[in-house]
Amino acid sequence: MKRLWSWGAIIAGALYFLLPLIGTLEFSLRMRRGEYSLDAYRSVLADPAFRATFGYSVAMALLTILLGVLIVVPTAYWVRLRLPRLRPVIEFITLLPLVIPAIVVVFGYIRLYNTSSLLPLTGSATGTNLLLLCGYATLALPYMYRAVDTGLSTLDVRSLTEAAQSLGAGWVRIIGNLILPNVMGAVMSGAFLSFAIVIGEFTMAALLNRPAFGPYMQLLGANRAYEPAALAVIAFAATWGCMGLMQLISRLASVRRTAR
Amino acid sequence: MSFLNLDHLQKSFGSTQVVHDFSLSVDKGEFISFLGPSGCGKTTVLRMVAGFEEPSEGRILIDGQDVTRLRPNQRQIGMVFQAYALFPNLNVAENVGFGLKVAGVPRSERASRVAEMLELIGLPDMAARFPWQLSGGQQQRVALARALAPRPRVLLLDEPLSALDAKIRVSLRNQIREIQQQLGITTIFVTHDQEEALSISDRIVVMHRGIAEQTGTPPQIYNQPATEFVAGFVGKLNLFDATVLDRASGLVSLAGSEIRLNRPIPPGRVSLAARPEGLVLAETGIPAEVTGVEFLGSVQRLRARVGERDIVLDRFNTDASLPQTGDRLHLSPELSRWLLVSHEQ
Numbered sequence: 182m183k184r185l186w187s188w189g190a191i192i193a194g195a196l197y198f199l200l201p202l203i204g205t206l207e208f209s210l211r212m213r214r215g216e217y218s219l220d221a222y223r224s225v226l227a228d229p230a231f232r233a234t235f236g237y238s239v240a241m242a243l244l245t246i247l248l249g250v251l252i253v254v255p256t257a258y259w260v261r262l263r264l265p266r267l268r269p270v271i272e273f274i275t276l277l278p279l280v281i282p283a284i285v286v287v288f289g290y291i292r293l294y295n296t297s298s299l300l301p302l303t304g305s306a307t308g309t310n311l312l313l314l315c316g317y318a319t320l321a322l323p324y325m326y327r328a329v330d331t332g333l334s335t336l337d338v339r340s341l342t343e344a345a346q347s348l349g350a351g352w353v354r355i356i357g358n359l360i361l362p363n364v365m366g367a368v369m370s371g372a373f374l375s376f377a378i379v380i381g382e383f384t385m386a387a388l389l390n391r392p393a394f395g396p397y398m399q400l401l402g403a404n405r406a407y408e409p410a411a412l413a414v415i416a417f418a419a420t421w422g423c424m425g426l427m428q429l430i431s432r433l434a435s436v437r438r439t440a441r
Numbered sequence: 442m443s444f445l446n447l448d449h450l451q452k453s454f455g456s457t458q459v460v461h462d463f464s465l466s467v468d469k470g471e472f473i474s475f476l477g478p479s480g481c482g483k484t485t486v487l488r489m490v491a492g493f494e495e496p497s498e499g500r501i502l503i504d505g506q507d508v509t510r511l512r513p514n515q516r517q518i519g520m521v522f523q524a525y526a527l528f529p530n531l532n533v534a535e536n537v538g539f540g541l542k543v544a545g546v547p548r549s550e551r552a553s554r555v556a557e558m559l560e561l562i563g564l565p566d567m568a569a570r571f572p573w574q575l576s577g578g579q580q581q582r583v584a585l586a587r588a589l590a591p592r593p594r595v596l597l598l599d600e601p602l603s604a605l606d607a608k609i610r611v612s613l614r615n616q617i618r619e620i621q622q623q624l625g626i627t628t629i630f631v632t633h634d635q636e637e638a639l640s641i642s643d644r645i646v647v648m649h650r651g652i653a654e655q656t657g658t659p660p661q662i663y664n665q666p667a668t669e670f671v672a673g674f675v676g677k678l679n680l681f682d683a684t685v686l687d688r689a690s691g692l693v694s695l696a697g698s699e700i701r702l703n704r705p706i707p708p709g710r711v712s713l714a715a716r717p718e719g720l721v722l723a724e725t726g727i728p729a730e731v732t733g734v735e736f737l738g739s740v741q742r743l744r745a746r747v748g749e750r751d752i753v754l755d756r757f758n759t760d761a762s763l764p765q766t767g768d769r770l771h772l773s774p775e776l777s778r779w780l781l782v783s784h785e786q
Contacts (some may be wrong), residue, residue: 259609290482307650336529337524338522340525340526341526341528343491343493343520343522343526344512344520344522344526344527344528344584344587345528345539346492346493346512346513346514347491347513347514347516347518347519347520347588347597348514348519348539348543348587348588349514349515349517349540349543349544349781350514350539350543350593351514359528359530360531365530369518431768439545
């Protein structure tokens, strides 16, 4: 009986997640009247704007992950090592992006960094890209921080640090060679979520007027019938593909370490 | 001039002073144990030597160099932790070679030093293993090799045996002592286990409430405890209610028997005391009533009552028959090993 319920829950869950996907997939194949075809995909892939925006968003996602790791790993490490009493405060701060809408953040950016401000970042494409990158890193912060903090909880951070210090190591070596490799699994799961968020993000990219994938999907969705569905499927597959690749790379790296 | 000097060290955390005016001189190659109950400040002193805690007052000198304000990674100190603290992402050889790599030692030299260290700890075939593939005892030996590889000036051992089971504890402590003597490295060993401290140290510092109560060789600490705390903490101790008859000549009376200590009794409150193995049964003397008997294999342990005090007497398991609970016996007053223990003021 219990088993029956478990199977029921699994099937219900699978239907909930898979049905929309299957529906989208099925619809995306119906561009040619009366038969299934890949016309919609051909049309999307042939669009240079697709390649440009998708490439832009992938690049932004990778930079976001890099920035997130650079900010979060040392911070979470330092909080665990030296400021354990501040952990609830830091955790609260990292959760703020979940309750402050992206639109509030981006309007804040525009007000603070507009062309007549002291730091006119919105005045150039590079500056705006930088703003967008910071915005993305903020959006990904709750996921990255939680993942890394959980990873750190499995380590005896203090003993490892002191052992390394007594062997002459400085902070950069401790964080780079000892802490980061040991929380790599956690970093990867944080990276997965960051990647997924950035690829589909619309609000910030649209309001900062950057050529990202989110606004492109919206634009296409407003003007075409079958292509948006094909685009959604492609984006979905590409996101999972990229993540699979990241997992594979980190797995291979660790296998090589073990084998050596 | 001694090699390691701890000069009037003090340490407070907020308003709590955990180390009071701690001074110690350690000779080169000496093995010193800090012994005391948890919270006595022994680990704090060790961590100040390592540089993980900054002394509130006082100085630390290694080989004449004042290291008090140096960072831990500038002190050339090897440390072994209770929780091993091996780097989980590095294999045994990389763990042992870590300090050498940090110091910029070339790869070939590093490899030979690592091999030498693994040979020293008796794990030459474990170079490619990862920490999680080793037992606790093996991990701690690797941690020892890692600490020793960069040739530190001082080796600090922070309760390195506490997480291991009894048998490995004994064999590893002997191995630590052998390696320490072989390399002639100045070592501080922190422990709360008196047997460990007594068995492997050149000298022991017994600590209590942030103060060094007594510093001495293991026989000195055991046979001539300076304070009641040392006497009670290191080994078992029986206290007796005796009356002083003559302080100058050391004559006291205990339950009707006169005891000649043949040394003057120091002023202030003192107790007459004896170790369980120091008491001897006799035909006549101090009356005692057996309240319990324990058979411990090589030793018979008698519990007895003398006046108002409960005491313990150990004797070797010889052919002599085991007394029974309720038996009335006598303790010999003529012992060479009566102790006089000063009470804390």
